[in-house]
Amino acid sequence: MNEARSTFSEVIPPKAAAAWTADAGQIIRLTDLEGGQVGDLVLFARDDPRDRVSISWTRTRNIRTASTYEPPLGLAPGNAIWSTGYRVLATVVEDTSPVKGVHDLYGRMCNRGMYEMYGVTPQDGCYELLQGVLTPHGVAPSEIPDAIGVFMNTQPDPETRVMRIHQPVTRPNDSISIRVEMDLLAAMSTCPMDVLAPTNSYHITPMKVEVFTGSSGRQRRTRPS
Numbered sequence: 001m002n003e004a005r006s007t008f009s010e011v012i013p014p015k016a017a018a019a020w021t022a023d024a025g026q027i028i029r030l031t032d033l034e035g036g037q038v039g040d041l042v043l044f045a046r047d048d049p050r051d052r053v054s055i056s057w058t059r060t061r062n063i064r065t066a067s068t069y070e071p072p073l074g075l076a077p078g079n080a081i082w083s084t085g086y087r088v089l090a091t092v093v094e095d096t097s098p099v100k101g102v103h104d105l106y107g108r109m110c111n112r113g114m115y116e117m118y119g120v121t122p123q124d125g126c127y128e129l130l131q132g133v134l135t136p137h138g139v140a141p142s143e144i145p146d147a148i149g150v151f152m153n154t155q156p157d158p159e160t161r162v163m164r165i166h167q168p169v170t171r172p173n174d175s176i177s178i179r180v181e182m183d184l185l186a187a188m189s190t191c192p193m194d195v196l197a198p199t200n201s202y203h204i205t206p207m208k209v210e211v212f213t214g215s216s217g218r219q220r221r222t223r224p225s
Contacts, residue, residue: 008106008211011045012039012137014204017129017189019137021046022211027093030150030188031175031208036168036201038191040109040126040147042134043089044076045082046183049139053089055146057082059105075148076101082179084145089184094177099169102175104149106163110193120195129189137185152177152199165197 007026011033012018022028030039047052060071062079072079078102081090095101110125120221171199188224190207193199 005214006171006210008212009206011206011208012190013206014190015192017133019133019187024180024182026180027177027212029175029177029210032151033169034205035170035172036208037205039150039207040191041150041188042145042147044184045083046184051083051085052145054082054084060182062217074101074103074189074190092179093179097170097174099191102169104151104152104154109147118196120186125190126191130187130201133187141205157161165199177208
């Protein structure tokens with residue numbers, strides 16, 4: 001087995017974003033450097049960027065048991081990340097946070113319009129931050145899908161029937177790693193939400209993205225039949 005070799009590494013500053021490519025078989029590792037920070041992650045198939053991450057497929061097609069239909073709330077090791085064309089873009093292989101699988105698959109990313117709705121100081125949201133790094137890759141704003149809220153701690157309240165946002169459970173240097181199943185364009189923002197909810201513990205900090213090759217030696221997953 002080949003030793004892991006880093007092919008890409010970047011620290012994403014607070015309230016910023018980065019885009020990168022990754023090839024099938026590589027590992028993407030996303031690290032919360034100081035703890036308590038959320039990243040909004042989007043993925044696109046490089047052979048057809050119109051085929052991009054589908055939060056609804058991902059949320060409803062990772063089966064916990066073989067006998068009952070019980071979609072999980074987040075993404076745990078072994079779970080697949082599906083595309084709008086019902087292809088597997090990536091598979092979660094590791095989560096080092098103390099509570100595994102705390103990654104939001106329900107909310108739409110923040111944007112300037114949302115902040116304006118609540119009358120807070122105008123600022124760019126994840127939507128605008130991702131636009132800035134995806135436009136050079138030919139992705140139009142209208143083509144940016146709902147993002148995976150990496151480390152975002154949301155829990156449903158059965159009495160009020162709302163999704164409540166809690167502080168992230170991550171510690172400094174906790175990370176999630178995903179195995180790339182097909183060539184991807186990826187982008188992630190360090191969520192700028194520092195008002196309205198404790199999404200990032202009201203304190204925005206950097207995150208790190210790394211791409212490794214030659215480390216897993218695992219079988220690639222193919223398109224399901």
